[in-house]
Amino acid sequence: MRAIQIDEFGGPEVLQLAELPVPEPGEGEALIRVSLAGMNYADTHQRTNDYLASYELPLVPGGEVAGVREDTGERVVAMSGLSGYAEYATAPVALTFPIPDGVDDGTALALLIQGLTAWHLYRTSAKLAPGESVVVHAAAGGVGSLAVQLGAPMGAGRVIATASTEEKRALALELGADVAIDADPEGMKERLEEANGGKVDVVFEMAGGEVFEQSLAALAPFGRLVTYGIASRRPNEVSSGALMRRSRAVIGFWLMHCIGRPEMVDEALADLFARVQRGELRAHLGATYPLADAGRAQVDLAERRTMGKLLLDPSA
DSSP states (O other): OEEEEBSSOSSGGGOEEEEOOOOOOOTTEEEEEEEEEEEOTHHHHHHHTOSSSOOOSSBOOOSEEEEEETTTOOEEEEEOSSOOSBSEEEEEGGGEEEOOTTOOHHHHHIIIIIIHHHHHIIIIIIOOOTTOEEEESSTTBHHHHHHHHHTTTTTOSEEEEEESSHHHHHHHHHTTOSEEEEOOSTTHHHHHHHHTTTOEEEEEEOSBHHHHHHHHHHEEEEEEEEEOOOTTOBOOOOOHHHHHHTTOEEEEOOGGGGTTOHHHHHHHHHHHHHHHHTTSOOOOEEEEEEGGGHHHHHHHHHTTOOOBEEEEETTO
């Protein structure tokens, strides 16, 4: 089968097209003929081995796939952990989910990791109270474009989006943001406060570095900053005094801690699928790249040239 394999950690050039044997599913696993593989920012960390989990070489990157189970013929979406950038992938049966009627494969992929993340940012981490304001950074991205749409249904009184270009800000407004502002870290605190009358209750943040600092500074008393990524690859330090002075909270979220807890995955995913079927939520699907262009896709993602959910087509 055709697959992308990494033999050494490094830049996008290490994502090499290779011919590999079709993987054999182990105990409790399913073999999936992949129609589309999803791309997430975490995939760039798999390539460089600098994320929350560490990896061993060689590896086939990619944590999610949609396609057909070889044993049952069902159309499914699955968390593969690794092995997603390929024509065939294995995944735990417990993390393989039938795709409902009316939901296409690309949308199912958008809802799996990024949709579940957006859902849990509201319900599990921020524990949003009715009427609170929410800032969604990278609002035109995979998680952000879903988080913007979930704001009002989850009880947000006002959704403030940030994005790096006019086109992305226009998309955020189309998806339901009340206001969309420039994502430039310089002066962000003041822009966030101005966008919501000086009261910022919740921020969903995935960049780290200066964006994290500015977002934390903008929080009102009892506000919460939920951090779920380190796209800038710049670390932050938070002092207890800084939190106490305005009764602020910093909360980390990593979807992997929901794995192995079906009550945190099954209900949330079913809710997301149902919202799509009712026409209340839509995945903004961005570019679909041929498998051989996985390196270019990761560069485009890292350099913020993309919007919505990015996909790889193993047959192209």
